[in-house]
Structures are given as structure tokens and as C-alpha cells.
Amino acid sequence: MSKESGNGTTGDSLEKLRALQITSLEEEEDDEDQVNGEGSGNFFDEDDDEEEEQVPVTLGFVEKPKKRWSLLRQLFPSKAGGSPAWLDPIDLPSGRSCLCDICGEPLQFLLQVYAPLSEKDSTFHRSLYIFMCQSMGCLLRDQHEQWKRQQEKASRSVKVFRCQLARLNPYYSSEPPRRDGTDKPSGIGVGVVPGKEIKFVAVVEKHVIAQTNTRLCTGSQVIKLNVYTREFLLSHLIVAPLPVRRIYKKATASNSTWPEYEILNEDEPELDTEMSEDSGHANALVPDSHADETVKSLLDKFEGDPDRKSLASFQERMARAPEQVLRYCRFVRAKPLWPMSSGRPSETDIPKCTHCGGSRNFEFQILPQLLYYFGVKNEVDSIDWATIVVYSCEASCEGSRAYKEEFVWVQLASQSSTVP
16 A cells, blocks of 8 residues: 655555565665564453554555556555456456355455565565455344354355465566556466467456357467456456457446545554645545544444443544544554454454464454445445454465465444344
8 A cells, every 4th residue: 555645755654565665676675664563462452552552553545546557456556446456367266255155146346455575575465355245134144154263164245365476476577667657567467378268358448358168269378257257457468379359349347346446555643643734635535524424323323331432442543534444554563443342353263374374463454434435325234334354364374375365354333233
């Protein structure tokens, strides 16, 4: 994530992890500023408020992209809505992992965060992707499923995947992007795999819709169908043995996507300070009145004194930057900012990494303000949450699978809701 402020200053926590992380191979990399920590901390200690205040947090804000190419995968974006900008463009999540375990419908892309780690080569590029079912009924069922212990198979309607690549990889240059609209992926590009067949390719504005079963191109490599969205960005189709014939047909891209935004970052202001007007949020899309209504809506649903006390603390922190939609902090002492005291997980509720068996730590959380930007109405059956918290493998382990599923915890505004 990155945020350039109007006066030229930047929050250095994730800015350096995004663009400045990639320097010339001839240069020595001495930058030790990190947003990640090592070791497993007790991120469930509710009495450690003073210590928590010392942990810097990076805030995420959404803005409409200023350049049409700024969210392409070769620029390693953090983004919300639209379609994923897959880091590994070939070995995508597939099968049941792309579906809601409760209703069986395809999950909808929520957002992705570019969060590389510099302590080892395999995480030079690193992104996390969040998907969720649009059904509030499934999200209510999900509340019961997330409490299941590790030996039980939970059926989830919200999923998170982690992907990482070394600096030298088949898909991207080892040099930093120029960010002038001329950057291209390296290697074979998105969706080019041996032996697959397609029925037709329909170019509709920026999107390409592909269907399987009948060979259209010749050669050993043709376009691969994305089993999740069934679509490709036209700019991603960069290599094929012979030119792919474009068939212009009446077709539309998937309409099951939220509006697309770029996620930009700022360091969280200190207590009793305000965001500068020239920090880039003077023209924020979320009016203060809406932020007040969001907190009031949460407060109306909270009944117990502990929840009201927790909400007061939540509101105090949110008031520093009401437009924030994401809070990122991978320090060992970091813990989520919970809107309410009920419905929090214990340390044993966070399962070990299913790939290496190691601990999972808090990495970031998504706030309900994002729903405002997505145009989700405040209706009875509309999707809603108090916060969505992502826990990722402490070691950010490697393995044969390109996209490894991590753990997500969803806290709803009303923990007493019954499953329909």
C-alpha cells in the first residue's frame, strides 16, 4: 500500500515495502524499516492498551485510480473491488476454494494488500487476497463455523489467500517499475498454459471473456480460463505462439464485482493530532456525517457495558482518520482494534498454519467503512460486519501451492443474531 501526500511526505511503513523495496540489483539494500515482527505475541491481551499505543499502524484509504494502468498486476497494487490483480498469474486458486462453503456460490473479490517482507528472498513480492460471499445469511452461518477447533473442518463464507514470489521470478522484472504506463509483465504472462483449449475470446472494453471446450488457436499454448471470474484483463494477454483471433461479440464482463478503488496508505496519526488537510484526504469521499452514522449504527446494536466501552475506545482511534478502511500492522505486539468485546477469538481459536504448522499472527483488519464506498445499502439483508481480521503465517511459509489459504475472523455488530 502507498499514499503520497500533497506536501510530498509519505507514510514510510508500507510505501517502502511497495515501490522502494525494488531497487537496482547493483545497489545495496540498507532499508531496515519494517512493518512486520517476528515471534508469536499475545495479541489477545485486553489490558495491554499502553503497549499497543506504541505499535505503529498503517491506515488504508481508498481512492479512484488516477491512471487506468495503476492497478495492473506488474505494479503490485493494493486495491479494493473490481477483479484481483493476481501476483502469480498461472497457479490461481481453483475448485472449492473459490466457492462459499455454505451456499456453494462463487466468492466475490473484496480486496488485496501488497505486503512484501524483506527478511527472506521468497517474500520479496507478497500479496494477500480476501474473498467473501455476498449473502448475509452465509456470513451469519460463518460466525458459528469460525469457532470450530482445528480438528474440525469449518465451512467458511470469507476466505483469504497469500501469494509470494522471490525477486527473481518468471513473471516480473527484478528492477523497480517505472510507473509511467509502460511497465509490462515478464515471461509468459497471464493465462498462457500448454494444452488448454478455448471456445472463443470476446473482447469487451478492457475485459476478455473466455469459454472452454473448443480449440480456437493453434500451437502448444493457448489462453487459460480463470475458474473464478472467467475473465482476463486484455493487457494481461501478452504472449501466445500465434496471435489469438479476437471475436467481438455482444458480451459483458462479470457484474458480480464491487466498484474498483486503489488503496493508499498513511501512518496513523498520534493521539490528539489531526490529519493534515494537505495529506490527501481533504476531499475525502466519506463525509463526517456518514462516519458518525456508522458509529451510531454500531452503538445501537451493542447492548452490554463491555461492548459500549470497547466501542468508545474504537471510536476514539477511528476519529483520528474517519475515512480509513484498513488497518495494517505486522509487529509482534500488534492486535486488532475490536469494535466490541464480545465475539473476539482467544489465542487457541486461531488455528496453526495448515501448510507448515507454525503460528499465525494478526496482520491487518478491514473496517465497515469500505461498504460505503461499495454502495452497499443499510438494509436488513445487506452484507455488513463490524470488522474482518486477517491472521497469516508468522513465517510466511513457502511450498508448492502458489496461493495458500490463511485464516480470517469476522466480528459482526450483533453476536446474538440467529442463523436463518
